[in-house]
Amino acid sequence: MTDARIGAAAPAAPVPAAPPDGSPPAVDALLVATDLVKSYGPVHAVQGVSFRCNPGEVLALVGENGAGKSTVAKMLAGAVPPTSGSIVVGGRPLASGSVRQSRQSGVRCAFQELALVPDWTVAENLSLPDGAPYRGFSQRKSVVAAAELLGAFDLPHIDPQVTVGTLSLADRQLVEIARALAGRPSLLILDEASSALTPPGVAWLFQRIRDLTSDGGSVIYVSHRLGEIAEIADRGAVLRDGKVVGEFVRGGWTDDQLVSLMAGREAARFFPAPPARTTDAVALEVTNLRSDGVHGIDLVLGAGEILGIGGLQGHGQAELLRSLFGAAPATADSWSIAGRPVSGTTPVRSVRHGIGYVPEDRKREGLALEMSVGENLLVPWFRAYQLGGRPRITRERTWIDGVLGALSVRTRGPDERAGTLSGGNQQKLVFGRWMDRARTVILLHDPTRGIDVRAKQELYAAIVDLAEQGVGILWFSTEVEELVHVCHRVAVLYQGAVIDELVGERLTGDAVVGASMGLRAAA
Amino acid sequence: MSVASPPVVRLQRTGMTRLRREGAIAPICAFVVFLLVYIVINPELLTRFQLQTAANLVVPLALVALGQLLVVLVGGIDISIGAVMSLCNVVFATQLENVPPPVALLLAVGVGLACGLFNGFLVAYGGLPAIAVTLASAFIFGSLAREVLDRPGGGVTKEIYLATSGELVPFLPVSLVWLSVVAVLLWLLLQRTALGRHIYGVGSSMESVRAAGIDARLTKLLAFGLAGMVTSAGAVMLAASTVTGDPRSGDAYLLSSIAAVALAGAAFTGGRGSIIGTVLAACTLGLIGNLLFFAGVNSYWQYVISALIIFTVVGLPVVWARTTSALKGIRS
Numbered sequence A: 001m002t003d004a005r006i007g008a009a010a011p012a013a014p015v016p017a018a019p020p021d022g023s024p025p026a027v028d029a030l031l032v033a034t035d036l037v038k039s040y041g042p043v044h045a046v047q048g049v050s051f052r053c054n055p056g057e058v059l060a061l062v063g064e065n066g067a068g069k070s071t072v073a074k075m076l077a078g079a080v081p082p083t084s085g086s087i088v089v090g091g092r093p094l095a096s097g098s099v100r101q102s103r104q105s106g107v108r109c110a111f112q113e114l115a116l117v118p119d120w121t122v123a124e125n126l127s128l129p130d131g132a133p134y135r136g137f138s139q140r141k142s143v144v145a146a147a148e149l150l151g152a153f154d155l156p157h158i159d160p161q162v163t164v165g166t167l168s169l170a171d172r173q174l175v176e177i178a179r180a181l182a183g184r185p186s187l188l189i190l191d192e193a194s195s196a197l198t199p200p201g202v203a204w205l206f207q208r209i210r211d212l213t214s215d216g217g218s219v220i221y222v223s224h225r226l227g228e229i230a231e232i233a234d235r236g237a238v239l240r241d242g243k244v245v246g247e248f249v250r251g252g253w254t255d256d257q258l259v260s261l262m263a264g265r266e267a268a269r270f271f272p273a274p275p276a277r278t279t280d281a282v283a284l285e286v287t288n289l290r291s292d293g294v295h296g297i298d299l300v301l302g303a304g305e306i307l308g309i310g311g312l313q314g315h316g317q318a319e320l321l322r323s324l325f326g327a328a329p330a331t332a333d334s335w336s337i338a339g340r341p342v343s344g345t346t347p348v349r350s351v352r353h354g355i356g357y358v359p360e361d362r363k364r365e366g367l368a369l370e371m372s373v374g375e376n377l378l379v380p381w382f383r384a385y386q387l388g389g390r391p392r393i394t395r396e397r398t399w400i401d402g403v404l405g406a407l408s409v410r411t412r413g414p415d416e417r418a419g420t421l422s423g424g425n426q427q428k429l430v431f432g433r434w435m436d437r438a439r440t441v442i443l444l445h446d447p448t449r450g451i452d453v454r455a456k457q458e459l460y461a462a463i464v465d466l467a468e469q470g471v472g473i474l475w476f477s478t479e480v481e482e483l484v485h486v487c488h489r490v491a492v493l494y495q496g497a498v499i500d501e502l503v504g505e506r507l508t509g510d511a512v513v514g515a516s517m518g519l520r521a522a523a
Numbered sequence B: 001m002s003v004a005s006p007p008v009v010r011l012q013r014t015g016m017t018r019l020r021r022e023g024a025i026a027p028i029c030a031f032v033v034f035l036l037v038y039i040v041i042n043p044e045l046l047t048r049f050q051l052q053t054a055a056n057l058v059v060p061l062a063l064v065a066l067g068q069l070l071v072v073l074v075g076g077i078d079i080s081i082g083a084v085m086s087l088c089n090v091v092f093a094t095q096l097e098n099v100p101p102p103v104a105l106l107l108a109v110g111v112g113l114a115c116g117l118f119n120g121f122l123v124a125y126g127g128l129p130a131i132a133v134t135l136a137s138a139f140i141f142g143s144l145a146r147e148v149l150d151r152p153g154g155g156v157t158k159e160i161y162l163a164t165s166g167e168l169v170p171f172l173p174v175s176l177v178w179l180s181v182v183a184v185l186l187w188l189l190l191q192r193t194a195l196g197r198h199i200y201g202v203g204s205s206m207e208s209v210r211a212a213g214i215d216a217r218l219t220k221l222l223a224f225g226l227a228g229m230v231t232s233a234g235a236v237m238l239a240a241s242t243v244t245g246d247p248r249s250g251d252a253y254l255l256s257s258i259a260a261v262a263l264a265g266a267a268f269t270g271g272r273g274s275i276i277g278t279v280l281a282a283c284t285l286g287l288i289g290n291l292l293f294f295a296g297v298n299s300y301w302q303y304v305i306s307a308l309i310i311f312t313v314v315g316l317p318v319v320w321a322r323t324t325s326a327l328k329g330i331r332s
Helices: A002-008 A069-077 A099-104 A122-127 A140-150 A169-182 A199-214 A225-234 A255-262 A317-325 A349-352 A360-365 A373-381 A389-395 A395-404 A423-432 A452-469 A480-488 A509-514 B015-021 B024-039 B047-071 B082-093 B101-125 B130-149 B158-165 B172-193 B194-204 B206-211 B216-242 B253-263 B275-293 B301-331
Strands: A033-041 A043-055 A058-063 A084-087 A106-109 A187-191 A216-222 A235-240 A244-249 A282-291 A296-302 A306-310 A334-339 A355-358 A443-444 A472-476 A488-496 A497-503 B167-169
Touching: A033 A058, A033 A069, A033 A296, A043 A058, A043 A069, A043 A244, A058 A069, A058 A225, A058 A255, A069 A099, A069 A106, A069 A187, A069 B047, A069 B167, A084 A423, A084 A497, A099 A106, A099 A443, A106 A169, A122 A140, A122 A169, A140 A169, A169 A187, A187 A199, A199 A216, A199 A225, A216 A225, A225 A255, A225 A443, A235 A255, A235 A306, A244 A255, A244 B082, A255 B024, A282 A317, A282 A472, A296 A317, A296 A497, A306 A317, A306 A452, A306 A480, A306 A509, A306 B275, A317 A349, A317 A355, A317 A443, A317 A472, A349 A355, A355 A423, A355 B082, A360 A423, A373 A389, A373 A395, A373 A423, A389 A395, A395 A423, A423 A452, A452 A472, A452 A497, A472 A480, A480 A509, A497 A509, B015 B024, B024 B301, B047 B082, B047 B158, B047 B172, B047 B194, B047 B216, B047 B275, B047 B301, B082 B101, B082 B130, B082 B216, B101 B216, B167 B172, B172 B194, B172 B216, B194 B206, B194 B216, B206 B216, B253 B301, B275 B301
Parallel strands: A058 A216, A058 A235, A106 A187, A187 A216, A306 A472, A306 A488, A355 A443, A443 A472
Antiparallel strands: A033 A043, A033 A084, A235 A244, A282 A296, A282 A334, A488 A497
16 A cells, blocks of 8 residues: 555655555445555566445546556456455455356456356346355346346347347447446446447446435446546546556546556646648548448548548447448449559458558457467468468567557567457457558557557557558547548448548547437538 | 447346357247158157157156266366266166165266266366366276176166156156156256356356356365266166166267267357257167168268257357358348
């Protein structure tokens, strides 16, 4: 804790850092975490974190990736036993190391890495974790119960009978939150639970949180999105490198202060402006693109242009990017890459034509987690007959070091296993493999989802840098701010087609949100 | 609420969706086609004698395949299943000489359970890969079987044969009744108990199941134990129908059981597979040899035909999915 106080006393700290375990609490705290430590071998993920959470309160845990937020959340949820320290819930020590016991004592968690079983139906996912394993299970009853639950939580559009694997990421997250809410928990932990949610989804989540806290429940809200924290959090703790470096209360902070506290340095939250375009060359042109979920989209992407794709998730953005990369079958009336006509494409041909793709799910589609950092960067550039392994890495060392340096990937070097990196750094790898490789077009699927502020800004800078080099960027983002500030143009998709294209004066946050709801602003 | 479309109220769907999801449609269709072809080539199947022999031929395979399915469902594979079968087979046959038949049956099932738990413990709690564990334990169980009985023999009597492999009523072989009992019980367990759903869940995503507060390791262990018990039932049926215990009897069933599970459309990564599909796939594979005999084809072709059936049944859904998605692309 001493370390934490030193951190809190840093010059940038604007926050009245009330000693977390010093002064007596005004009310009996629902949750008291004292000196939590979690070490994985020599790595100290969490080193002495203490905080308390009062009944009816929303406590935010903020920090960059790798700051230890998720580990703290997992310890509270019982998924990970703390190396030392104690957690007291409602006056009783929490039996650690068992999710089941945590659940039974009223602590529930919606995890960042979704904890839903993809082959189970929504109904099974909602009902199976509760109760004994040796009892009857009726599909019918579980479906009825799930429909009731989803109805009560105002999620009637989710069909309890479909398998979770077929749902969109946002819907899966909603189901995960609904499951955590189902037991009327006294303490709800939301670990980046809003990362895939759209603005109305976040509004829905906040309504549920308010319902819960008005009943005396508490919420621990782990997030990167400062806007959400400003709206929902009563108090908060800032974590950095596994320690609490400061605390804040509602209204007593600004974005910049929090960001610099998280980063441990002065860092303004800002969006770089898109670079001025120097050429009228066209990087990618497609008319009437059709695919599963994409119903006739016309796109022209200029070289050096950043074209944002907006809209609510599930309106064809993922399918559009996958079709353009050739990962999903698609047809179009005309289709050209850098002026060269093509008739359809496959991922292999796309790479040859100069297209790069950063997919939605970095763990599943983006990286080979068991392979090294260097190999993951080189993946698109391996030919079967070429050198591989260590000799290849040595040969490409300059490029690898350049990419790792340009994106400030925090890694022990190209030989480290990609799976051990934090989320933001993994995302940088998926992005970095396309840098300085003579690309004409780069397709980005929400590359900043669930990564911390600093990593985001490093990615923005890299994106703008690529555009300056004349690469056309097609960028789907769920964060409207990004689209408004960093893009030249934004095309908003609605039900698989472009409903509106916003540029110049009309490119505002309200216009993007409006268009994604299916409203076409008067031009 | 994040999607603008109005809430869709759908009818309660039947088990059809579940069958499709579990990959059972293709093996069921394959079995129907196969049976029709069989009856056309050899109408004699529908006589009492042939029905009984055919049933006695496929029932042990179907039971062992169900055992294999359980292990595959939790994301494993059981290489020791043939050896477990041999061991239970000889335990049953030799113990019939010493103890009453029900006790011998219990002993055989107990041995199956013990073998399954041994594998399951090493896989679930030891964290070892199932293929390595079961490959190693196959050698142990195989040696034990030869230790118990080193040449075909044992005390299987005619009464036992009649009770397991005779006819209950004309045209209804008893063995099919026993298979149905085991299959229905297993179906109830997998589809109508929480444990059964946990078994599917563990295979689908071990991490998620654990994060949801379910004891994933215990679930895995129980699935292996259960698989051992079902396998021992197959071993008992085999000993009874051949009226002998044989320490090598299970060897041929290892690959057949894996083939049946593959033919049933189960996912070898776990989480997907159906009981009915597996039973019918085992029946199809088990009868190919007979069919070729009656069709006058050299029995060496049996394996080629089996392979072609597997290719077709496993490949058709894939081709079907590709075709429909291609058609959709053109239409939209």
